[in-house]
Amino acid sequence: MSYVKIYSEKDTASFIKKRGGETKFGEKICFVESLKDLKNHSAKYVVLGIPEDIGVRANYGKPGTSKAWEAVLGSLLNIQQNHLTHAENVILLGEIDCDTQMRQAGYLSKEKKHYAEELGELVTQIDHKVTEVIKKIVEAGKLPIIIGGGHNNSYGNLRGTSEALKKPVNCINFDAHTDFRSLEHRHSGNGFSYAFEKGFLDKYFIFGLHRNYTSEAIFSSMEENSERVKVNLFEDISVKQKLSFSEALKEAENFCCNENFGIELDMDAIEMMGSSAITPSGFTLTEARKFVSHFSKNKNARYLHICEASPLAEIYPNQVAKTIAYLVSDAIL
Template sequence: MGFLKIYSEKDVSSFIKKRAGETKFGEKVNFVETLEDLKNHPAKYVLLGIPEDIGVRANYGNPGTSKAWEAALGSLLNIQNNHLTNAENVILLGEIDCETQMKQAATIPKEEAHYAEELGELVTQIDHKVSAVIKIIIEAGKFPIIIGGGHNNSYGNLKGTSEALQKPTNCINFDAHTDFRSLEHRHSGNGFSYAFVDGFLSKYFIFGLHRNYTSQAVFNSMEKNSHRVKFNLFEDISVKQKLSFSDALKDAENFCCNENFGIELDMDAIEMMGSSAISPSGFTLTEARKFVSYFSKNKNANYLHICEGSPSAELFPNQVGKAIAYLVSDMLS
């Protein structure tokens, strides 16, 4: 499949910093030669990267999310392999091939009258690649852990999951924003609204939505579809404390976890985390870890997507990669 760069052990050996007396996570993860090999492999989890930031740029955001996958590998492959980290249950599959689209995006000048729309066409091409690969992974009975790119990739995740299950899927999104905006050109702000309209997303819950960055038009749209779209506010949980974090988790669970669902986590929602829209106010990384740990234990969970991380925006070196490594290990334990 030309949509995917499948990794071998050799491809990631340079990331692993071996040390006498220790075994690193990257020394024990599994590899496959073809997508067909997934079906007969005993490992449950499949790591997949999406090295792109075209969707963010098409949404007039800051580039950099294309680097999160590489940063994540640098940290994740160097955590300790022990009886708690479960590297043997992981297949490091590789990355969505975004090279052609990234090169084309670089040739489009910002002054171009249809700059965002032209980027949106490239996002649609990546949608197709992501959905095709996710569909195959889930049809093989595996659980994809998808890292990197903008939140535009939620569309491909939901489409691929829905097509594999042959029915719409639900989704919980840990995010400061809804990404449920109008159906204009494809970008990082409308992946869920497109999936909703196209019949791939059934019920949608936004966990910790920021009131300051949600337009009235989006609130109206959610109200119109309130039987299928719900949210809780970050301010109600962490500022006004109307709702405890644990009760907020239960509200989301009760709404959409009785059927198949995807777990989406936008790193913008984590306070001062290097991301495409870094925020001075948000959840802690520990709360993000609690979110992932809580929902990953549900038998109806189908995938985890960690997106919008931008190493170039972080305040201290290697924090994005280390944060993603924590979140992935919480998924596995």
């Protein structure tokens, strides 16, 4: 089974818009020929795409997250390479091979009784691929930056990281939702609950949760697991101003960051951002950048996942791609 399509310089050449007197990020970014080559490479960061939206569809959401990865390449590879952007410290690995699963998902009829469950079986197949690739990257001592797909891929990120480190990991999730739903078929709404149940996720912090889209059942579940699951509300930070953004960052940091942790960012937490669930009320892009910058610099950070972006839903052209390019550059030291 194919897990990852590994890119070469030739694969990305068409994305780069060269200009006299300038050097683009994509002209200096690094490549490898195999996963085995990661271990001996000097670069710290490994950028990886997941072009799928099956998990979103299995959660009764709108497709489109499969388009984020290709869109991001056009923006990320064309930011300026200078002494502040550090392309030489980044390996562009390639993308998780989702072709078979995406094709099979396209054959399924929405009218079938078990449509969502059948999509969930395909999500499980992608889980396996993501797990194995993330495991190899983390074992090589690198920090993966994962772009695209639905939040179902948090499960593979957490499992792969946990298996590489041989112990459970913590996670901070910048999100309007918990994605801590019941353990039914796999989809974008239960990646964290599955990782929690299977022992790959230890402490889980949801940063900026929206009260309007969190059921009482999920609040109760989090309360039952309050020693390992904590939350601060978007309304308390940005509406009622019970705590400042900096205080909210510190609260999450104190809970999760003394041990290995993953950073998850759902694009639907950013106000009016093209995503699978656009919100009219949310954090600003600048606040999202502060979040990524703050936690990426922590020595215990083990991965960054930027997900749920949908170029098909954006209001302005290239909004999603430029946003993610900013977030990726904010993570790189």
